[in-house]
Amino acid sequence: MLKRTFACAVAAAALFAASHAIADTKDKKIALSNNYAGNSWRQAMLRSWDKVTKPAVEAGIVAAADPFTTAENQVTEQAAQIQNLVLQGYNAIVLNAASPDALNGAVKEACDAGVVVVSFDGIVTEPCAWRIAVDFKQMGKDEVLYLKDKMPQGGNLLEIRGLAGVFVDDEISKGIHEGVAENPQFKIVGSVHGDWDQAKAQAAVAGILPSLPEIAAVVTQGGDGYGAAQAFKAAGRPTPLIIMGNREDELKWWKEQKDANGYETMSVSIAPGVSTLAFWVAQMILDGKDVPKDLVVPFLRIDQDNLEQNLANTEAGGVANVEYTAEDAQKVVDAAKK
């Protein structure tokens, strides 16, 4: 009897020790592999990463959470970076990838070496990696659905796209075109590439505007709304409804218009803090929790009534942002399990 109790206790202790070892991530090292840092969104993304991971490291939740950014936004460079991170002994790599498929080889090698790879924003298709994706198509469609409510009579639309050849640009544009196909009262009369940059968007819109009929609304992808507004103003044309993309200058312009003439629009984009969501997801996986491979991150949408509040929380010249907590990550995971 005593022997049996003892055996049970040993087994229980062993089990406890084992589960404890799995549940403990304080020795685990997480790295952020980032392909690009040259715009305000990416800068905010890196700042959010620091803001959330530094306290997490200090609190002993993980041993390290170091960000690495490649200089050239090149696939080869990032592939080499991933290999280096594996060699340096990181247990998980949180990845914003330069390409959805060209990094698959390097990601597979990392998985084979026992490293957890969590891709977000710029996701990878390699099945062994986790993906925190954004439903960009839905984001584009939501813009048209908003317009449908706002102007049921329809009208001419000008579309400002992002960087040609990038997955995100294709998806948002597909969503917009799908929305327009379902709502034939809208017609896209012009489409330009603004590369998510106010100055480029301004130049592109200024160039096409003289050839266009009256524009009821401008559908955008973020980082281009303010430039579009400037181009309309310079051409002396009435300001249409311009969908914004959460940049501070866009929100500020919107606020000015709202105060001056009751201007109404909406603003939607991805919070750069999604990097912190990816961090918590990686931590959960290292913790041995069951996490589905495909997760979906919510958009950050700003409407007429919460404009002031969001503007106040946004750093001058920055992007509206939210940082995620471990609980937020848990919710996203639970939602994906359903």
Next chain:
Amino acid sequence: MTMLRRIADKPWLWSFVAAFATWLATIAFTGGQGGEQLLTAAFTFATFFVIVGIGQMFVITLGPGNVDLSIPATITLAGSVAMKVADTQDSMILLSLVAALACGLAVGVFNYALILILRIPPIIATLSSSFVVLSTAIAYGRGLRIKPPPMLADFTTAQVAGVPVLAICVAFLAAVMGVVLHRTVYGRSVIAIGQNQRAAALAGIKVERIRFMTYVLSAMLAALCGYLFSGFSGGSSLSMGEQYLLASIAVVVIGGTSVAGGNANLPGLWGAALFLFLVQSMLNTYQLSAGLRYLATGLIIIAVIVLAGGEKARR
């Protein structure tokens, strides 16, 4: 006939012909609607290309291997520094201009130090310095977009009877630089070095001093562009310089300046800058897909260069 040939001998003419043809092709599509506004927009954006184009033209004229690839980074750095110094205060407009130009001066000196002291070829030196400069801009501005002072914004976007005020100022600047190029010892030295560096040195031209001045000039014009462009587009941003890397070289080459050096063409910069903007507008107006647009842009630019270069070969 001789008059015709004399006109055709001016290589800069082709860029204007191309710009005009592109403009016609665009408004033909819209049935003549919006032609004037399109021209206004073209002059507005061409102005910035011309500013950096002047600097790049002087550098390229120095002869084979000379090119300034740090222009985009310099634009970004100067823009961010100037907007941060100005802090949206009208009273700081001049001081922020000085700050921007000081950035340009520093980058120019740094570029030339790499070229002369470390003996790095200019193409590598300016490319690597651009990483340093852009990183400085990122560290300094942290990617935030700071609004320009209202007076600067008003000045850079002002128009008189449909003509952008800035374009008039830059036309004046270009005219002055034209005189500098053709009528001063400095400008003629640049051309002489480009034609034959050894001969120029033997003739007593201080080659290295002229090269130094030219790289500084290019960086300072880039800084000026960064300052004005920040005012125009409502603030500086980290990606504001990107489009100027190829554009600064393209306006020089399309404008009829010899890539081999020793033969500069200032008026052509205007034609080429207008042309570059109008080609994009034309292809956007035609609603071509992005892939086709890139293809057409490349083919049209090649066609214009071949036309302009072909005339020169026959001479």
